[in-house]
Amino acid sequence: MLRLFGRRILTVGTAIASVIAGSLLTAGTAAPAHAAVPDTIPLKITNNSGRGEQVYVYNLGTQLSTGRQGWADASGTFHPWPVGGNPPTPAPDASIAGPAAGRSTTIRVPRFSGRVYFSYGRKLVFKLTTGGLVQPAVQNPTDPNRDILFNWSEYTLNDSGLWLNSTQVDMFSAPYSVGVRRADGSTASTGKLRPGGYHAVLDTLRGRPGGWAGLIQTRSDGTVLRALSPLYGLETGALPASVMDDYVDRVWRKYTGSTLTVTPFADRPGVAYHGRVSGDVMHFTDSAGAVVTSFRKPDASSVFGCHRRLDAPNDQVRGPISRTLCAGFNRSTLLTNPSQPDSGSGGFYQDPVTNHYARAVHAQMADGKAYAFAFDDVGHHESLVHAGDPSEASLSLDPFS
Template identity: 30%
Template sequence: MRGFFNLAVASATAFFAQTIAAPMPIVVTPGDKGDLIITQENTVNHTSNALPPNMTIKEYSPLTISLVNNFGGSQLYVYVTGNDPSGAVVMLSTDGTWYYPDAAGSQVPVAITANVANPMNAQGQTTEITLPDYLSSGRIWIAEGELQFFTVLAGDGTSQLVEPSAANPSDPSAAVNWGFVEFTNTEAGGIYANISFVDFVGLVTGMTLTLASGETQEVKGLSSGAIATICQELKDQAAADGQPWDQLCVTDASGNPLRILAPNLYQSINPTAQANYYDDYIEQVWQKYTNEDLTINTQADAGSVACRVNGDELTCAGDNRGYPRPTVADIWGCNSGPFGIQDGDNAVHQAVVPRLCAAFFRTTLLLDGGNVQPSLSSDSYYTADPTNHYSRIVHKYELDGKGYTFSYDDVNPDGENQAGVVAGLQPQVLQLTVGGFSS
């Protein structure tokens, strides 16, 4: 998953990196390549995919992507992006081969005009495409209409792919209704695919994985029509608590909802939004755990570790460093401040970070039983204020309760899992149901 919050220019062309500015509420006004905002979160770069020692690539076992059209809108198109086994950036051409974006040394984004928009069959029909090789850091994009991708020279001299940005209301693809499924499929590890709402909610899609063993796994995703319903509930929540939840909904010029931004992504547009939202809660947490232990079950070899607040930091037994008070941005992004993982952090620290951030994100630290994390079941999440009402409402409309709404949604007590993941060895078919599962 690639969260947007940590904005960092991934292009050698700093000219195109700029602060996002948008009206409130957000109404898209698509621009051209001069309106692109290029960051590490909306680019795919060449990687070094070295094979493990003594391993060679065997014959590729084809993976079929089967797309069921349950969508009642206009023509749908499919795009596949990622890194091939050599680490090169690729897109899937309509002829079933990899297309390799080439910026030809240009420091100005170059529009990709190759045939990479794979058309889906009409509503009620299924479309099948077969990937020509293994793929890592992959995305399967589904769009109502055609998306615009670009390529530009990267800092290492290779060509990088610039993808549509959900956060930029002036992105050339801003007015297109789209979403994606993230996946990696390698010979060594098999497939790992997920439905992610970490950054935004877009075109509704569910998925079913079939392995060579015959095993099937399913994540149903959101219900059909969920975008409008979630936007209305966010509007109701804004009216109830005075917070700008309604502004997470991105609309077209006619006011029709296109997508819903997660709060961490919205902060890239409005950095001061809800800046003090968790202040009182954090203070109560600090007071509580100054006088009693917060126990983190690492669900690993370290077992359970005791943590206490000492001054401005929470410290945990066996941890290599402490945790200062988080900000709202730290809590929603789970990758900065006390929740940033550094080189050299030990196993205890790496286990505490996701469990501690999940507890703040779901506001379970002050609940009865919240002194042990994770221990409370999912019906306790988001029940105390302040909380992340985006995640609460999105989970409410997931048909099976599964789908990442933040990066550590896979932190749960043993036996539970809210993450929308399918995974396994020797995948045969990854079926995507576009427009929502039939009731």
């Protein structure tokens, strides 16, 4: 996972979907053998939003065969981005006309690791630097997309099939759900809110003291645009930097005198690491007692962003341990369960000090699944569909209810 603060720039060769969600860690695993995955597959976009504005769709990503960054048109044809500048220069208009309310549009998506953006009423503003594409960063009040109602899904299409998710890692905004149909006709879908769930998430944040209501951004006409993730709530000052300190302090005290066991691989239950705190540092040892990695006491940014003091490199030791720690901190289960990760979600978000944004989002998902923080896939609680033999993908723009 990579995060660049302020306005994110995705450089050539960076898998866009890996920036936000942990889904590509799943996508990298072996899949059963199937018939060859086609170079493009149809994506059916259905507008069930009930809104009357024009919808604009964008398919942006990294072409897996070349590592080049670019966009795909409605037919799935790849177009590389031109070289950008400093200051950033406008990107070519990659928008595709989306469906009107109650209608559907089908585009084709190529072998990308990328995002499908959609916006209501206005086109999104994308720019290019010498390092790559500048993504919207609406936690920045001067971002040109700040007052646009939009959202995005993430996907990877490669030799092993399609991975498609809904994500709330950066923000909770225009509701949508995703799905896939396999070659045998079976389907899977996720990301759909419960009836009334959109307003319930916002109302939960409004009713929570301590700055959580400040995550919600509105337009001057009163339109609610989104609720920022708590990581960006820290950046904008909506949440205090100390918002997770009490919980982190209690975890550190607990594991000064006891052991936290992390078993990060579901398919390798014999691989376990044991954490104990000494001063400001939690050291993890392997079965032989050797220290394999250590973590300094994290702050709220490290917890909500799963980065900095909880950095998770794509390796086989520190990264998997860090992912598990990050999930335990966000879900506030490290005090109640010294063997991580948790096998079920019943004990998640029960401590008064927790990721209340993630708690609200998960509570309103019809299947309980969401990507409310970067490693919400620990324990398979993420909103992700996969097919090794996809025949069609779907994106439903859902009601604001």
